[in-house]
Amino acid sequence: xxxxxxxxxxxxxxxxxxxxxxxxxxxxxxxxxxxxxxxxxxxxxxxxxxxxxxxxxxxxxxxxxxxxxxxxxxxxxxxxxxxxxxxxxxxxxxxxxxxxxxxxxxxxxxxxxxxxxxxxxxxxxxxxxxxxxxxxxxxxxxxxxxxxxxxxxxxxxxxxxxxxxxxxxxxxxxxxxxxxxxxxxxxxxxxxxxxxxxxxxxxxxxxxxxxxxxx
Ligand code: AMP
Numbered sequence: 001x002x003x004x005x006x007x008x009x010x011x012x013x014x015x016x017x018x019x020x021x022x023x024x025x026x027x028x029x030x031x032x033x034x035x036x037x038x039x040x041x042x043x044x045x046x047x048x049x050x051x052x053x054x055x056x057x058x059x060x061x062x063x064x065x066x067x068x069x070x071x072x073x074x075x076x077x078x079x080x081x082x083x084x085x086x087x088x089x090x091x092x093x094x095x096x097x098x099x100x101x102x103x104x105x106x107x108x109x110x111x112x113x114x115x116x117x118x119x120x121x122x123x124x125x126x127x128x129x130x131x132x133x134x135x136x137x138x139x140x141x142x143x144x145x146x147x148x149x150x151x152x153x154x155x156x157x158x159x160x161x162x163x164x165x166x167x168x169x170x171x172x173x174x175x176x177x178x179x180x181x182x183x184x185x186x187x188x189x190x191x192x193x194x195x196x197x198x199x200x201x202x203x204x205x206x207x208x209x210x211x212x213x214x215x
Contacts, residue, residue, distance in 0.1 A: 001026060001080040001213055002105060004087070006184055007113030007199065008177045009170070010124040014138055015202040016113070017084040020209065026080040029071055031064055031088075033136050040133035056164045056173040058180060061091045069099055080108075088181045093188070109212055110188040113199035117174065124170045132157040 001024055005013040017028040035053060038046030045067065049059045068086060071077070087093040100107065115123075123140065130137040130152040137154045139146050146153050164173060188194040197208045 001082075001109075002107050003080070003209065003213075004083045004107065004110040004188070004193075005085075005113065006110055006181070006188070008115065008117075008120055008181075009173050010120040010127065011113040011115045012123075012199050012202045012205065013084045013113060016111075016199075016205045016209070017082045019202060019206040020082050023206075023210070024080065026082060027076045028082045028084055029068075029077075029086065030084040031059075031067065031086040032084075034067055034071070035059060036136065037133045054163050054169075056169040056176060058088055058176060061089055061095070064088075064092060065095045065099075068096070072099065072103060072105070087184060090183055090187060093184055097191075107193055109195060109209065110191075110193040111205065111209060112185050112188075112194060112196040113205055114196055115199045120174065121167075121170060124165050125167060127162075127165060128159040129162050130155060130157055131160045 001020075003020070005017060007013050014028075014030060017030065020026070021028050035046070035049045039050050039053065040046070045063060048063060051057075052059045064086065072081070087096050126140050126142045128139045128141060128146075130139075132152065132155050135152060135155040135157065137152050137159075138144075139152075139159055146159060150158055152159050163169070185194065185196070195208070195212055197205050199205050
């Protein structure tokens with residue numbers, strides 16, 4: 001299954017992706033996770049991306065497409081993949097279309113996770129992420145706290161509030177989403193792949209995807 005999860009930051013793409021990974025044994029490809037890994041490893045890409053990310057700005061399309069061109073050709077993508085947080089701009093969606101055609105890959109579904117803005121702000125300000133770049137497990141201090149305060153259940157490293165999840169950065173990321181990413185809803189509607197789901201919970205979205213793909 002080849003699927004794209006579209007939606008504002010905090011709409012639950014990452015959580016839904018993890019449910020899909022478990023069910024279908026295909027990789028979650030999150031450009032945000034890849035970039036945070038690169039920043040923490042201090043690679044060239046990480047050095048270029050760091051400032052954009054800290055402000056909540058999008059990283060330039062050429063950098064993202066370089067990452068994705070390489071990633072989609074890895075062995076583990078042969079049976080499918082879940083794209084989480086990519087594409088995020090119309091030029092990325094157009095480049096992805098060309099790349100998939102070149103690789104002979106057909107998309108199955110683009111799911112648009114719809115969540116009211118107040119709910120998004122509530123979710124993002126209470127979200128915490130494992131500081132271990134290889135783990136990046138997600139928690140929520142209200143609805144899904146770790147068993148031990150401040151410590152990741154999975155790997156034992158500290159969980160932190162991301163630099164781009166302060167109230168100011170969140171506001172900016174949501175504006176960026178409206179301006180640059182929301183137009184993709186129309187793009188994929190015209191391409192005939194779009195399914196919009198009221199993303200009240202990750203389980204609702206997951207069930208809808210399973211129903212739609214008939215798997
Ligand atoms: P995320 O974890 O998906 O919210 O991404 C965190 C940050 O990484 C974003 O605010 C952007 O700065 C950057 N980023 C992630 N994916 C992309 C993308 N597809 N295009 C541009 N920037 C991205």
